Amino acid sequence: MQENFDKLQIGNKSFSSRLMLGTGKYRTQDQAIESIESSNCELVTVAIRRLPTDLNNDNTTFLKSLDWNKLWLLPNTAGSQTAEEAIRMAFLGHELACQLGQEDNYFVKLEVISDPKYLLPDPVGTLKAAEFLVKKGFTVLPYINADPMLALHLEDLGCATVMPLGSPIGSGQGLNNLANIQIIIENATVPVVVDAGIGAPSEATKAMELGADAVLLNTAVAQAKNPKQMAHAMDLAVKAGRAGYLAGRMEKKYYASASSPQNNISKLL
Template sequence: MNDDLLLLGGKEFSNRLLTGTGKFGNHGQIPKMLAASGSQMITVALRRVDVSEQSENILEYIPKNVTLLPNTSGARNAEQAVRVARIAREAGCGDFIKIEVITDMKYLMPDNWETLKATEILAKEGFQVLPYVLPDLPLAKRLENAGAAAVMPLGSPIGTNRGLETKPLIAMLIENACVPIVVDAGIGKPSQAAAAMEMGADAVLVNTAIATARDPEAMGRAFDLAVKAGRAAYLAEMAEASTFARASSPLTGFLDEEQP
């Protein structure tokens, strides 16, 4: 499977599980989780990065070989998201940026339109833009045309662990996408991550489900295995489900009937 690489934003990744830095009991769990999960890209809210370097900086807990994916968490419109992205790049966090624009404070649903506007601006500035959106096929095509490096559709609202509630909508994106589809938000169990990969998603991002498990390190490992399982199944091509049963073992000519 070594040659099944994910090309994302001009970089190659051999691991398809993206992780996040939020909600861990303590920052020291982060490097352990990264080692256990094999995750090669991690999202971090700019607020958590101490730009002035005066206090503890979350970046110190992230190994250099893990690609940073700063996010614009907290932004309520495109303009704010653009500002955060620029600050992140100036602070040395690299060219990758996850656009997250949220106006609804109850369900924390992304604002697709502001996200598209920010994507258009930042892609032109040379960012590798990963917009986080409600899976909406016509919008996803617009994001591609605007130069998005990937599209990140949500499975269910952030932090709910409710899984792939938008599965049929994500399936349309996967079927029609020219850029990688990274399922983000709502994935609460490894089986759900595996299901996303079986559908043909290129990667998944999991934060809450790992960070809030009793044992985040072990849960990071579990998600890594699940993503690999789902990807392998996708490549090995599963048979379709059927309405009627088909015997695995022979059912006819049993015992008595065998003797002529």
């Protein structure tokens, strides 16, 4: 029922699922395919740098095994250390989308990371690349530190979302930047996607309960003992968190409050 009325709108596309999955770090291609299917996700992110430009290459059988009538490709500029590299990857990503039959797909997950140790996104390079790509008609989803002011600047440039990290990419540390993520959610008028650091379904639920519009994750599923089952768990977690957010949490109280007050009982007698 939820999917019928509560769509996620990014640019000119709407999605029923609020879970986005990456495609790296799986032990086998079969595990990746099964996990994507089990997650019910619709947006799948692929690092363009790791792929050949020609899908006829045997190494790309994984992509050709997915149903691109149901999925939407989110090309990822991962590995780009400068704005110029990220811009080049974005255009290659569109070419890949065209080969999959998505000629109108100008989506790009923008990553500019010049820090090889902590893999923290470069705010200056991200701003520079985002401004150029937005002007070229791309639907830009920038991966950023949980920086509320940077998020506002990117939104002002015309980015379709902002994607603050929960904690360092691939770390599984959870939502270490909770306070800043809350500020970003409060200020944003575009979808906020919590990206990176989530390791457990409970953390995905927490992000959605805060009011995040979606969650993007990879390692938490790919490196789970049972990736397919974890993908299903993440699907349920995101749906539960979204439903809880829409329902509205009860107010916290300093003191206990009986669940069956005496005055309520007397009214029923």
